[in-house]
Amino acid sequence: MDNYQVTLPDGSTKSVAVGTSPLDIARSIGTRLADDAIVSRVNGDLWDLSRPIEGDAKVEILTTKNADALEVYRHSTAHLLAAAVLELFPETKLGIGPPIDTGFYYDFQREGAFTPDDLEALEKKMWEIQARDLPYERKYTEKQQGLELYKDQPMKVELITERAGDVFSEYTLGPHFIDFCRGPHVPSTKKIKAFKLLSVAGAYWKGNEKNAQLQRIYGTAFFTKKELDEYLAKLEEAKKRDHRKLGQELDLFSIQELAGPGLIFYHPKGGIIRKIIEDWMRDQYLQRGYSLVYTPHVMRAKLWETSGHLSHYAENMFAGMELDDAEYRLKPMNCPGHILIYADKMRSYRELPVRLGELGTVYRYERSGTMHGLLRVRGFTQDDAHIFCTPEQVEDEIVNCLEFALDVLKCFGFEQYEAELSTWDGGASGKYDGTPEQWDAADRALMKAVDRLGIKVNVMKDEAAFYGPKIDMKLFDALGRKWQLSTVQFDFNLPKRFNLEYVAEDGKKHQPVMVHRALYGSVERFFGTLIEHYAGAFPMWLAPVQVAVLPITSRMDEYATKVNKELLAAGFRTHLDLRPEKVNMKIRDAQMQKIPYMLVLGDREAEAGTVSLRHRKHADMGVKPLAEVIQMLRAEVDTKAIVV
RNA sequence: GCCACCCUAGCUCAGCUGGUAGAGCAUCUCAUUCGUAAUGAGAGGGUCGUCAGUUCGAUUCUGACGGGUGGCUCCA
Numbered sequence: 001m002d003n004y005q006v007t008l009p010d011g012s013t014k015s016v017a018v019g020t021s022p023l024d025i026a027r028s029i030g031t032r033l034a035d036d037a038i039v040s041r042v043n044g045d046l047w048d049l050s051r052p053i054e055g056d057a058k059v060e061i062l063t064t065k066n067a068d069a070l071e072v073y074r075h076s077t078a079h080l081l082a083a084a085v086l087e088l089f090p091e092t093k094l095g096i097g098p099p100i101d102t103g104f105y106y107d108f109q110r111e112g113a114f115t116p117d118d119l120e121a122l123e124k125k126m127w128e129i130q131a132r133d134l135p136y137e138r139k140y141t142e143k144q145q146g147l148e149l150y151k152d153q154p155m156k157v158e159l160i161t162e163r164a165g166d167v168f169s170e171y172t173l174g175p176h177f178i179d180f181c182r183g184p185h186v187p188s189t190k191k192i193k194a195f196k197l198l199s200v201a202g203a204y205w206k207g208n209e210k211n212a213q214l215q216r217i218y219g220t221a222f223f224t225k226k227e228l229d230e231y232l233a234k235l236e237e238a239k240k241r242d243h244r245k246l247g248q249e250l251d252l253f254s255i256q257e258l259a260g261p262g263l264i265f266y267h268p269k270g271g272i273i274r275k276i277i278e279d280w281m282r283d284q285y286l287q288r289g290y291s292l293v294y295t296p297h298v299m300r301a302k303l304w305e306t307s308g309h310l311s312h313y314a315e316n317m318f319a320g321m322e323l324d325d326a327e328y329r330l331k332p333m334n335c336p337g338h339i340l341i342y343a344d345k346m347r348s349y350r351e352l353p354v355r356l357g358e359l360g361t362v363y364r365y366e367r368s369g370t371m372h373g374l375l376r377v378r379g380f381t382q383d384d385a386h387i388f389c390t391p392e393q394v395e396d397e398i399v400n401c402l403e404f405a406l407d408v409l410k411c412f413g414f415e416q417y418e419a420e421l422s423t424w425d426g427g428a429s430g431k432y433d434g435t436p437e438q439w440d441a442a443d444r445a446l447m448k449a450v451d452r453l454g455i456k457v458n459v460m461k462d463e464a465a466f467y468g469p470k471i472d473m474k475l476f477d478a479l480g481r482k483w484q485l486s487t488v489q490f491d492f493n494l495p496k497r498f499n500l501e502y503v504a505e506d507g508k509k510h511q512p513v514m515v516h517r518a519l520y521g522s523v524e525r526f527f528g529t530l531i532e533h534y535a536g537a538f539p540m541w542l543a544p545v546q547v548a549v550l551p552i553t554s555r556m557d558e559y560a561t562k563v564n565k566e567l568l569a570a571g572f573r574t575h576l577d578l579r580p581e582k583v584n585m586k587i588r589d590a591q592m593q594k595i596p597y598m599l600v601l602g603d604r605e606a607e608a609g610t611v612s613l614r615h616r617k618h619a620d621m622g623v624k625p626l627a628e629v630i631q632m633l634r635a636e637v638d639t640k641a642i643v644v
Numbered sequence: 645g646c647c648a649c650c651c652u653a654g655c656u657c658a659g660c661u662g663g664u665a666g667a668g669c670a671u672c673u674c675a676u677u678c679g680u681a682a683u684g685a686g687a688g689g690g691u692c693g694u695c696a697g698u699u700c701g702a703u704u705c706u707g708a709c710g711g712g713u714g715g716c717u718c719c720a
Binding site: 113114199200218244249257377487518520521524553582583603612619 | 693712718
């Protein structure tokens, strides 16, 4: 075959000669396109620009506008890093170097640790290699030959050995660097124009704790220096809304070394927000047909044996307390408590579904390196409820839960979230509890509920809990890290272990379906993401202090006190600032505390019985009668607290 | 738990290669009564995370422990 047809990016077709590459095609279309080209796609598959096309094909040229091209670009930058590492530290063993959402990483194994200075030196070396304009050359190698070629790279040998085929592709970058890789890559190092090495961290080979720990170098790369700088500036900006920083600046909460890690102290201002968050949820529970219960924080070890927690979850539990009568355990979960309430009497199908809810404080012994501000702690309060229902009711219950979860997100202003549906492996491994019928029915109920609500979910196979499938809602923190908040989970295990039952229409005892759900996830985590979401500038209904009352001189102290009293009587949270400071100072302090409204009071206001209104963002809003302001602010509190 | 890094006054941070510490803000006192993001002056405040070791001498070097940060693993 001397010629074949390609369909060009613009949809037209062209006859080209054997050996033609996408880059040749791009060049024939225009130099501009050839310059911008990063990688191509041939018949749907990503394809090196310089790799000849072998037959009739549909060819796309991916440029800097394309997200897949960015991944290829970043992945290519990872190889550039690996090449630099081998030049500076030749004894290093290579792991893998994939692109990630925010850039790329590459895993290495060597004796010494990479220092910040090393990263700088590596960056310099990367630029050096970049300037050599080395092509990423792809070639195929026989497996045996490859094993020989890579004999000094044990992790590569492992990867090659695992490969099914006996041919694999490798990439060379100049005369000295080769890497076993699927590709594709950018055509040459010259294409890589903006990158930065960010940090080094430990990571286990193949993600397994039992394997050797490698050194992972994280970096990021963009098509242009401008984009890179913007990203780095954004990172700096994001650090300012870190809930740990704001928690201190706004005096919301603290973690005390003397008390222990992962244990939260709510200061007065954090305390009031927590109260609002909790009250909101309790009101919702009652409106939505849940009952409120309370269960003990310590219970006999026997209970945790029955629930299976001592055999499945013991390493995450605080150690037992030996008392006169028995050993007691701090509760890591609320489920057994709710189950005991359910099982305390004979249940009829007529009273199902039973929905038992609690703001239940649990303690989990999280591993020391895992704590993170409010987002991962050892003592936390879940808005936890357990629904006991018949199989027929379960789909509606799931829909209600998800609807509820969406309302929570909406009410607190979260627009960005991801939903994940975690299912089992089909029973292959035997690690999952429950029958295939149960799993199928549960999966179906979850999928149907998701469809009914039009939620987009990522299906995560083999990610379920051992006791049942689940749907999780995840939110992002200031730095874009994902945190699971809401969760709706089936539980096939506990009803069996506690032998739960209800009497059905047929007069016989049946096992209820149990759904476990938490929507805030935990009050702590929710609060943490809320702080970052609003960057500490809470809307009126959540703001710990809603109005600052600021007399200009001590002559207005009396009037200010009266205004403050009226605001308190109208239900506002206020701060009366009677310090003998200039009003500029008082405003500055109120601004920094992100108090939504300030009332500036001088002689004119005292005389006329008015207030000068200032908003933290819109600044001076003019002089108004106090009654009018109260009405206006009350309206703002009410609209933000949409009760859905 | 693992890898790397960090830990100086309430907070943010200075403090070359070892000779027991400083600033700004905050706090307290006094003066100032001043219209929309910092009034001025003075004072107090630290066994330099803890405990060992090396040294004539350690905030500075070494080790252990505690706490934190970024990751890994795990997870609400």
